[in-house]
Amino acid sequence: MDFGDFLLKNLRQFWELTGFANAEWGNIIMLLVGLFFIWLAIKKNFEPMLLVPIGFGILIGNIPFNTEAGLEIGIYEEGSVLNILYNGVSAGWYPPLIFLGIGAMTDFSALIANPKLMLIGAAAQFGIFGAYMVALAIGFAPDQAGAIAIIGGADGPTAIFLSSKLAPNLMGAIAVSAYSYMALVPVIQPPLMRLFTTKKERLIKMKPARAVRQNEKIIFPIVGMLLTCFVVPSGIPLLGMLFFGNLLRECGVTTRLAKTASNALTDIVTILLGMTVGASTQASQFLTPSTIFIFFLGFMAFIIASSSGVLFVKLFNLVLPKDKKINPLIGNAGVSAVPMSARISNNIGLEYDPSNYLLMHAMGPNVAGVIGSAVAAGVLLGFLA
Amino acid sequence: MIKRLFMMLALVVAAGLALSAQSRGALRINEVMVQNTDQGFTDEYGKHSAWIELFNSNFGPIEISSIYLTNDSTRPKLYPVPMGDVNTKIPKRQHVVFFADGEPNKGTFHTNFELTPGQDNWIGIYDADGLTLIDEVVIPASVLPGQSWARTEDGQGQWALRTGGNDDYITPSSANIIKDTNHKIEDFAERDANGFGMTVMAMCIVFSALLVLCLSFYGIGKINSIISRRNKAVAHGNEAPELAEIRQTQHDTGEEIAAIAMALRDHLEAHDAESTILTLKKIRRAYSPWSSKIYGLRELPHR
Numbered sequence: 223m224d225f226g227d228f229l230l231k232n233l234r235q236f237w238e239l240t241g242f243a244n245a246e247w248g249n250i251i252m253l254l255v256g257l258f259f260i261w262l263a264i265k266k267n268f269e270p271m272l273l274v275p276i277g278f279g280i281l282i283g284n285i286p287f288n289t290e291a292g293l294e295i296g297i298y299e300e301g302s303v304l305n306i307l308y309n310g311v312s313a314g315w316y317p318p319l320i321f322l323g324i325g326a327m328t329d330f331s332a333l334i335a336n337p338k339l340m341l342i343g344a345a346a347q348f349g350i351f352g353a354y355m356v357a358l359a360i361g362f363a364p365d366q367a368g369a370i371a372i373i374g375g376a377d378g379p380t381a382i383f384l385s386s387k388l389a390p391n392l393m394g395a396i397a398v399s400a401y402s403y404m405a406l407v408p409v410i411q412p413p414l415m416r417l418f419t420t421k422k423e424r425l426i427k428m429k430p431a432r433a434v435r436q437n438e439k440i441i442f443p444i445v446g447m448l449l450t451c452f453v454v455p456s457g458i459p460l461l462g463m464l465f466f467g468n469l470l471r472e473c474g475v476t477t478r479l480a481k482t483a484s485n486a487l488t489d490i491v492t493i494l495l496g497m498t499v500g501a502s503t504q505a506s507q508f509l510t511p512s513t514i515f516i517f518f519l520g521f522m523a524f525i526i527a528s529s530s531g532v533l534f535v536k537l538f539n540l541v542l543p544k545d546k547k548i549n550p551l552i553g554n555a556g557v558s559a560v561p562m563s564a565r566i567s568n569n570i571g572l573e574y575d576p577s578n579y580l581l582m583h584a585m586g587p588n589v590a591g592v593i594g595s596a597v598a599a600g601v602l603l604g605f606l607a
Numbered sequence: 608m609i610k611r612l613f614m615m616l617a618l619v620v621a622a623g624l625a626l627s628a629q630s631r632g633a634l635r636i637n638e639v640m641v642q643n644t645d646q647g648f649t650d651e652y653g654k655h656s657a658w659i660e661l662f663n664s665n666f667g668p669i670e671i672s673s674i675y676l677t678n679d680s681t682r683p684k685l686y687p688v689p690m691g692d693v694n695t696k697i698p699k700r701q702h703v704v705f706f707a708d709g710e711p712n713k714g715t716f717h718t719n720f721e722l723t724p725g726q727d728n729w730i731g732i733y734d735a736d737g738l739t740l741i742d743e744v745v746i747p748a749s750v751l752p753g754q755s756w757a758r759t760e761d762g763q764g765q766w767a768l769r770t771g772g773n774d775d776y777i778t779p780s781s782a783n784i785i786k787d788t789n790h791k792i793e794d795f796a797e798r799d800a801n802g803f804g805m806t807v808m809a810m811c812i813v814f815s816a817l818l819v820l821c822l823s824f825y826g827i828g829k830i831n832s833i834i835s836r837r838n839k840a841v842a843h844g845n846e847a848p849e850l851a852e853i854r855q856t857q858h859d860t861g862e863e864i865a866a867i868a869m870a871l872r873d874h875l876e877a878h879d880a881e882s883t884i885l886t887l888k889k890i891r892r893a894y895s896p897w898s899s900k901i902y903g904l905r906e907l908p909h910r
Contacts, residue, residue: 355802
């Protein structure tokens, strides 16, 4: 072999390792999806904190390479850097850390002042189980149906946590679907809210809730954790961390910890979670017929959840005294998607009456939705794991 | 100083509790064969000795070095499991087999005692202190060669004879029940094919959990308002009587104060008679801090 052949042979080997030589249509499609997510985040400002990491993760995860070369670079190759980072998703420990942050940044005052709003958060969970029934009808097994249906909880960490336990093979599609629909909440929910409410109902003004004393705020996470976890012990990782974070915030003596949990820690975990979830959508794993069904079911789940929240408020108003009626526009906030769905309630309310601020009222069902979806995930885990 | 000592004590107690929670108490004798046959399980030397299977019923690993295995209740420290062998760490829900061949020099998993065919064999495992009995079992003399005495389920359930037939496998170093399907999933698929049952059950649980929380916080809110009213009453009770009287008779509605002020002005700055009608109207501020951004999500309380 002369020197020219030697060079050619090595260049050919190098070419075989490049993305150009290994590219397939699937990779190209997923790269376009990733670029679309980044465009949505930057140009349209749709949940940029989520869609930028996920979108870029999709790009990282779909760079084609020779999987047989043993380079240990793919997210599914044991020991690779991405695989180590992905462990937080596959083993399910990123979601509880996110819940710690959510607890540390959430003020439960609206819920404590008006506890009946918790029931709206419970009603909206019907989206999960409605989607579960549809998933079964399509032909998914009960555990897969449960994992897909949790998208209706509109809670990304919960969806990742549950799917990592019930259907790890569908986790990438479920996570991307959940986050995509959460980003699309401003598009999906308003038409449903208008459809199911009358103009008169949209104008209902709710009384400002009473002031909540600090000791009530401190008792809430302790009692909340004990009660909900006693009912659904399988929800401990999520509910335990949620209420723990809230106690750090409210007790007044751990301000530094609460700030770290709600800012630095949440940001770090969000970056890692979003990026690795995006990277897990390798075309070979992601572009399957089930993914299409999962996206369809996720959409159904969101519609059912938002509608059932609004309809439940209308039903609830039938038994409430006239001066204590609830504006059904806050019903959509029963799906988690904190605080996006509460902001939508507020915006739609202001459209019809510029002095009708619904934001803090909507925060009640909104945070109840977080608790409700974690409880629902615990129930599914208890029944199906 | 006392505070620090108390904290140290609390930490020691907590650490002790945590350690005991993860102790070897979850170790179980799971299956035993007293008379192994030529077709049976072999050790690493190809021999067919009696064997004892232990099971870690925990969902975390257990280190079993320095525990004791014995077949004599009067000698609980008969066979100490040697230290320094990585294989003595049993992963969660996994098994380990000891060969009761009386040849401990062959390795960690060969005991210094043997089991005796044709009579009842008592086997016990003791913790490192040699006093705490972790688990014990008596293998009846009626167990024949090639048969094992095993728990019906790993780490729990009754003991039963296993003959090695199709329905009662002998399973050294593996689960006593071979699960090839998830029965829970199968049950749901078969009995609740449309998901209605799951929906009803799950929604009831979700509603109950949040309803309990809701009722609790109604209760806590009520108690708080009672305490708050009582505290106010006590605080007012400590006031001087004349101050309390003034507070009780004070009616500081804006209209009355405005009327008094106008009357005083009229009285002090005398005018000609005028026919103007003065209307007093209270102006309400539409702004409420309820909707203010400063009370938004990220505001942290300070003590």
